[in-house]
């Protein structure tokens with residue numbers, strides 16, 4: 142009999158996991174998704190950048206799965222005609238004080254095996270991005286952009302072609318393990334699986350609680366707001382322009398990113414949201430759970446200055462514009478219009494630490510992806526391989 146595996150969440154990670162399990166294990170997979178379409182949350186609301194692996198500590202899961210993920214994704218997009226363009230990326234130091242961090246980044250990128258890394262001076266960076274300024278930059282010529290929602294839709298087709306199913310409009314409401322199997326109540330139907338993999342993004346904690354695995358970390362949502370460049374201002378950026386990130390945070394700072402459809406996004410910032418799907422300021426739906434987690438307040442106490450700066454950038458367009466103008470000074474407020482934002486699912490520990498690496502836990506017959514922030518879209522196909530190696534083999 143075919144092994145039956147359930148996957149919660151039809152984001153790019155859940156769909157990649159389902160495809161991998163159907164392919165390598167020959168499992169009959171069922172993906173349960175509460176929304177009416179695939180990629181409705183983080184997968185459909187991100188910067189669209191295929192990260193090359195510059196930032197992550199060598200030896201971390203992020204470093205390894207990002208590099209593997211890039212190779213798999215590039216091949217997958219080519220095989221299925223999904224847009225993928227190596228537009229290249231500059232990480233720009235705007236002050237001399239940032240130079241040592243820039244050099245450290247170049248070293249880390251080389252240690253991670255990122256190809257083509259070059260350190261450029263103020264003049265050379267303008268040959269790559271003629272409208273950008275800085276005292277120096279790291280150039281990653283193969284950093285790419287991709288249509289992640291299209292990848293997710295294609296993965297869903299693969300799952301169906303492999304005999305599995307993607308059930309949309311099926312919110313998972315209850316989970317229990319019984320007689321060595323996992324019963325899942327989703328929508329109005331009861332499903333019985335041999336194993337369950339949870340890739341619930343912003344909904345992870347709720348599903349973990351249903352599985353009796355609350356764990357030691359919680360998802361804290363960080364809204365990422367974007368603007369888009371209008372008209373001729375789009376020509377001010379050829380590829381991807383990033384600041385030197387603050388090493389204390391997993392977020393990369395407001396950047397300018399060309400999209401596969403020709404738009405150029407500016408953002409995202411990182412504002413603590415008070416609802417898991419807090420796409421708007423006024424949504425306080427999960428305030429109790431989010432502020433009730435001791436890690437949230439501890440994090441806020443340690444990082445209140447940065448938090449206030451992010452809030453300022455959220456409320457004042459001028460603050461957002463001045464961040465972008467540090468790298469592309471020709472930009473004016475009139476060049477930017479609001480664009481839809483996203484919400485990151487970022488795991489935070491009880492002591493307030495923002496978890497940097499990907500985290501996957503096993504609880505009985507349930508495998509839980511606890512932390513899959515950026516670059517999880519880039520790494521999705523490699524994360525899927527990693528998880529397929531973790532899901533215990535079926536013993537009947």
Ligand SMILES: Cc1cc2nc3c(=O)[nH]c(=O)nc-3n(C[C@H](O)[C@H](O)[C@H](O)COP(=O)(O)OP(=O)(O)OC[C@H]3O[C@@H](n4cnc5c(N)ncnc54)[C@H](O)[C@@H]3O)c2cc1C
Pocket residue numbers: 149150151152153154155156173174175176179180181182183184185186187188189190191192311312313314340341342343344345347348365366409482483484485486513514515516517518519520
């Ligand atoms: C603003 C922003 C910018 C980013 N930029 C990049 C980037 O440039 N490059 C990159 O690689 N990554 C980027 N990321 C990160 C990337 O988007 C995510 O890491 C990735 O999409 C995670 O995929 P996922 O499948 O885990 O989560 P999601 O896409 O969020 O999918 C989780 C799914 O689970 C479903 N779900 C939750 N609870 C339940 C339930 N109870 N029952 C059924 N279904 C449920 C949700 O509806 C959702 O569809 C960015 C993220 C954000 C927010």
